[in-house]
Amino acid sequence: MLQPGRYDKGVAVTDHLGNLTNYVPILFGGTNTVDAAIASTSIDLLGNATPLGYSGYGMPRATTTDPSVGMSVQKFGRTTKLTKGSIYAINWVGYIGYTGGNAYFTNQFVVRSAGAAFVKAGDSGSLVVNTNRNPVGLLFAGDTSGKYGICNDIDLVLSQLGVTIDGE
Numbered sequence: 001m002l003q004p005g006r007y008d009k010g011v012a013v014t015d016h017l018g019n020l021t022n023y024v025p026i027l028f029g030g031t032n033t034v035d036a037a038i039a040s041t042s043i044d045l046l047g048n049a050t051p052l053g054y055s056g057y058g059m060p061r062a063t064t065t066d067p068s069v070g071m072s073v074q075k076f077g078r079t080t081k082l083t084k085g086s087i088y089a090i091n092w093v094g095y096i097g098y099t100g101g102n103a104y105f106t107n108q109f110v111v112r113s114a115g116a117a118f119v120k121a122g123d124s125g126s127l128v129v130n131t132n133r134n135p136v137g138l139l140f141a142g143d144t145s146g147k148y149g150i151c152n153d154i155d156l157v158l159s160q161l162g163v164t165i166d167g168e
Helices: 154-161
Strands: 019-023 037-040 072-077 081-098 101-113 127-130 135-142 148-153
Touching (some): 081 135, 081 148, 135 154, 148 154
Antiparallel strands (some): 019 037, 072 081, 072 127, 081 101, 101 148
16 A cells, blocks of 8 residues: 555555555445455554644544435545535445446445535545544545545445444
């Protein structure tokens, strides 16, 4: 894992942040509920809060909450930084396009932007939290306008990766 990533001209020797330790494989021709991976790192290399210098929301809480229609949420992404919206739909099912084909997902939720784009390329993997900073989901896809983001339920992500949130 590099920070910045290869796309942003990260260099393996100087920008190494951690190593892939677990991931949930995408099942083409099957049903998916999570698109996520986790890397090992250290607190010397990586903090557990969004960058306040970029108007981030700070540190997430350790306790998750279930998504519900109308819930106000926010995320901090590599491309769009801090964006806000509300949950537009829960229990979304549909296909997401990948280089290897289309993958079918169930039990997702959709966030709709309150104004500018909620998601753009490079924001995948952003933690989605409610206004109290409780984790709700993991952003992994969006529509071409960026107004709609598709998210995995954070409890499914945590259970499938066997991890917890390091937060307040």
